[in-house]
Amino acid sequence: MLVKSSRRLLLVVVPLFFVTTCIFIFHQFRSSRVSGQAGSWTSDLLKTDSQNPEAAAGGQEQVSLFPFGKHGNSQEDISDKYVEVFSASTKNKQYFLVEFGNEKAINPNIIPHPTRPEAWIIVAQQHRDKDDKSIWFSELVCEARFKRGRLSCNKPPKILPIAVTAGDKCVDDLSYFSFNVGPHDARVFYGPTSPFVVFGSNSGYTCFGQWIQDFRVLVDWQHETIGGGPYRLATELQRPPPMSLVEKNWFLFWDKNGDAYVHYDAWPNRVYAKQEKDGSVGGDLAHLARNNDEKCMQRFMPKVEGHLESIHQATNSLSITLCKRSDVGCEPNDENTYIMAIIQHKSYYSFHSVYEPYVMLFKRTAPFELHALSSKPIWIHGRGKPGEKRPKGPEFESLDSWNQTEMFYVTSMSWKAQGQKYHGYSDDVVFINFGIEDSKTASIDVVAGDLLKDIGVCSSP
Template identity: 55%
Template sequence: MAFSFSSDYVSDYVSEYLPSFNSPRYRRQVFDDSGKQYFSLYPSRTSYKMFLKGQGRRWPLFLALTVFICTLIYFQKQLVNLPLPRIHSTLTSTTSTIGNPSNVDTPLNEDGTKTHIEVYSVSTKDRKYFHVHFGGHKTAANTNIIPHPHWNDTFIIVAQKPPSKIPRTVWFAELVCNAQFNPKNGIMECIEPPAILPIAATTGDRCNGGKIDYFSNLVGPHDARVFYGPKNPYVIYGSNGIQTACLAQWIEDFRLLVDWGTEEYEENKFRVGTELHRPEGKYMDMEKNFFAFWDKDGNMYTHYDIHPKRVFAKVEHDGTVGPDLAPLAEPLDSKCMAVRMPKLVNTKQEHLHQATNSLSITMCKRADPNCKAEESNTFVFILFQYKSYFDFHGQYEPYVMIFSQQPPFQILGISNKPIWIYGRGGPGTGKKPQGLGKKEAARWTQTEMLYVTSMSWKERGRKYHGFLDDVLFLGFGIEDEVAGGIDIVAGDLFVDMGSCFGT
């Protein structure tokens, strides 16, 4: 600040009435302006230093503290955290190209023939597979689709919820909702917000010891398979074992987990999650991909392994089982499998394993008036998969297997080629691993990875049994990121079957 006075009287006035201004705290300046003398007083730098010493030093500290407290009060009232790392919403669209390949050509053999059996959608305009969306969860995978029990053109869809962004999360869940096809884009999507399928978490001590201790921390179901039996729908899923394996397989009546309406329920028949046992009593640390099948009389069995040998047994309502029945079919099965099953060259990077649930089919068309379901023309079928893992990228090739619906349930046929779901990305479209060099990327020929998980009849009211001209849903995951499905004519799966008779 500056004070200006006329110099005629300022000297005497300052000396008499303002003696403090003669102190070093102020400096004086006299200057000419139009012939007049003026006298100015300015606070010196010494005064500012003194303000920051002694009692004056408390004022800036008090002011800073006041601002800090007001800031805290503001953030508390606004319910906003102080600046911390933020996660990105999982309910927004993704820019990933997964599930939208530019090249959908079926791979060719050296002689120009196709390596796969192609199957096409009966509903999409371009005949390709369709995407399945669970609200904003664009990365849900391992799709399951069954027709809604009450509404036409409506389906119940289930898939693995994508993992959260929480560091080292161990929580798993399955998403579920009622869904329909969107007429604008052909996507099967929820018509209401997806919910968490209320499967109870399990806990046991089977993971204690060795390398599997970590699995005891896992919470919730994973890799669920939803499917129809002859009467009711079920879900088989993985969860912590209590009586069997570290990560066991469980089964539950699906109707008790969703708004199904009123139906009759059999007492004590999978009314809660029921742990599935193996007949030999020996378990792997992580059990996966069990499927159920039914004989012509409606008796239920569990199928555990397809390779290197089959294992299956009759199952009771408490999850316990009878003896392994596969040895009864082994004399015929072993010959057929030796000829018809895909050959493994590198057993460390190539595997054969079960994939989908089972259904039964009569090998004639429903539209044919002479077609009747009989023991001689009705069989159980499944899809199993050849898995390869090279260059840090997995590929799955689904094959069809047919076996008898009567004991000893021997294998009757295996497809000569794997199934190619139209729309799957052809050579070069497989998801490239991180760190792939330019030369390796230029030579990349792997195809898009589709992992088939479920089958069901599309029409409402169809459950376990169907005919060749019925439409069938296949549900699958795409590169472990996107959920997909395709509706095909069931007979297209069986156009190139290799018979087990005569092998």
């Protein structure tokens, strides 16, 4: 009888033990191995910068999820691995939230209000819940002021009236884009004289491209006569061939004479060309600087490990003179004034994106060679370190611990002071605007020179 009972017991215990072991092994595998599960890349291309994994499933490369050391996240760890920047105005020196009333938003932009002191215009992509299958996209806009430590709309935000564009180049796997309505991931910024908005929308040259429009025709811009300037209507930007089916994250820059150029890629090779007022461009100029740039990038560009990592452009550009406005002898010239933009190293592991921003400086005269790159990524004070501010969502619930940093993705930057447009100095304050875990918009106002600490100069020994 005892033998029969034992056999019956084994018939129950052994399968149960086997199933439990399999579940445990699968769970450990999932937590420790690289995951590239991203779903359909076709639909992902219409997601925000932070959501697009940029790689299909199947990666098995190992990655360290402990950038501060497995058992430490001290202040010393930050200073060793990052250039930490602090707010010039908040009491705790941390970033502040950017709020659009009751509306959810991502990918924020801030520019100084043209006439009202201590006021700014803020713009961001209206954010929809994951279960919202709408094909309609829009940008929110409002006048904002600081209230209780946050930059918030004075009145409920409005929809930025960017017209819908159309094209017939989205076919086969990209036919989904044909149903897109409205702008994506707008960047609002000042040029040397005027404000502009660059946004993604359906293209006449490829499937999905980049457009530009004078920002003043889209908002109540009372103090200037716009006249016959360029881009009163949305104008599609072009690029030298080859052109990808989906283009995004382009930025404009201006040389010392005020001529405009478009910067298309920062990695693996830079690509940029002169911009005409009708949207057309000249040939790629980057090959003229490639010898210098390749040497500089090999020294200072962050390394990319495997296809679940990448480097891409993040922000618009600004012109910066590397001496202080307060210094009597500080005069802009070709030896101290450069074009500044932010690029980001992106990784996508364990169903979670992590972005690390770096400053890029290049010359303001053709052929616009790289001058310097951050030797360490920028750390925004207040960002969650490993084990802190764990993101919410069912995809994270099965993980035993959270050892990745909080996802901050930088989208734009601007000078803070009213009346300041494209050019500034190292002691001027700049807004660095970013999204947090696809749920909040935020910014930090930092002294520009603080962004350039420990920067690697290309010509240095």
